[in-house]
Amino acid sequence: MTEQASSSLGIQILRDGLALGEVYDHTFPELTADKTDTSAQNNIGGVETKTVAWIRTGDQSFKLRMIGDTAQTALETAFYNRTSSIWTVILPMGSDLSAHCFTWVGQIAKFAPILDGTETAAFDLAVTVNGVVSHVSTRAAGLTSPFFVTADSAESLTPSPTASASIYEYTVSAFSNSTTVTVTPTATAGTIYVNGTPVTTGDASGAINLNTGTGAITMVPIVVTDVNKTPRVYWLRYVIGTTARP
16 A cells, blocks of 8 residues: 555634634535335346435534634624525645545534533534535635735734645744734635635635734634635644744
């Protein structure tokens, strides 16, 4: 054998191109088929025969850490409105499987906030599958040079590691008095979303609020989508430091 199986740890779930956040307890929709008996008296050898008929689809289920961003706050409205959306499950960024994703049209069939004091606040979700689950194996181009730059209201901030098309997680140290940041992404193909909002390549996003207080963390996604291709998802992890902006 020349290939090794890869872990599915680090999958991403998108709704209409927007990254939803940190997912856990994920179950992929089960696809099964009804079988119809096609046996007849003149079957050779008298062996029972069957054919596959209706294909049945189970729900996707997962839990989602609550962070209150644009993509998450839209989930409750979509549930009550029975909104049909395009759902995408992307295999882990940075792995040899990251060109692969599964996508379908579906609706939120379960929306239950987890607020019982036993774990981090989260949502418990289930999503229907309305039709065929498509498997895509071509990766979107993603970010292109200079990839992205980020700044608070007055000064540039430096990501670690250095921005690249093929690195998908960054830590950005913010000043102790930083309250908002912007992200300026660059991609020569596809559509870019920063924190759930479309952004034109080379333009700065709107101001994104940071959680405040030394050590506070704010996660901001950059998603690059393209037609019939697997999106690329980049996460910026902003951490409030101990030094004030000069």
